[in-house]
Amino acid sequence: MRKSYLPVMLLIMSFFSFQGLTAQENDENATTANSHWQAGINYLSNDVYLGRKDSMNLPYITPAIGYYHKSGLFVSGSLSYSSSAAQSQLDLFELVAGYTFTSNKLDGEISFSKDFYNSKSYGVKSETKGSLDGSLSYDFGFVKPTIETGISFNKRPDYSVAFGLEHSFYAADNKLEIAPSFLLNASTQNYYSSYYSKRKYALKRKKGNTTGGATITAYLPNAGEFKIMDYEFSIPVNYTAGDFTFNFTPTFAAPTNPAIVVLTVKPVAGNSYTKTFTEKISDVFYWSAGVSYNF
Structure with missing residues (x-):
């Protein structure tokens, strides 16, 4: 498990090293940059994470608002509403605070x-x-590599690293940007084990995951192993018109390393039994579209 901390610590150390080297330039940029608010709304066709998704399609409508200071500090909040016909509800409230910088490339x-x-x-x-997440990218002109890493807080923490490549094409006086991208994601899966344990087979689900009143529970015995989770190909498209930005991003995710699941069934009458199986995973296509306004 100790090795899992290394990518996160290296990225955080590198981030602050670069930030220190570019502090003077950022201070100069801060005198011309404008602090602003940003409000927007986004639609996501299905909630997919590292190539994994629930058996039920979960589209999200997400309004968001944030304040971005010229120093690079920002804070934002968003509400995600699940618009599925089978489950319409406010699904997620998220608060984010952070710091960004840009220095040359x-x-x-x-x-x-x-x-x-x-x-x-x-x-x-x-x-x-x-x-807690961090990212660094450098634009070489012909390609822009990116490294992303993070720690997710669950019953047991998860550690993730992603390596990406992208290249931007511009048109319409640079108002239109198209940026084909590739991303490789690697992570532990404690979050996924908790999902299997508490959500996937929950009795309160509208679509039953029980048979004859039987209770089903499950977990992943190897959730702490760090593995490649998926490969993602996307083509983000952004168009800026004044203070408005319109975006559309189609994404194709190819998951790998299916999880081993230990499942226990407790019938109303009779003895409980346990079985172990490998989950079925498949490629998935999803997309998002939205608009934001700076003021």
């Missing part, structure tokens, strides 16, 4: 988020309480 961000999920949420991350 180097971009960086560190942030802390606090998540409040509905007790009836069936999102695969619904047992997550929050996270």
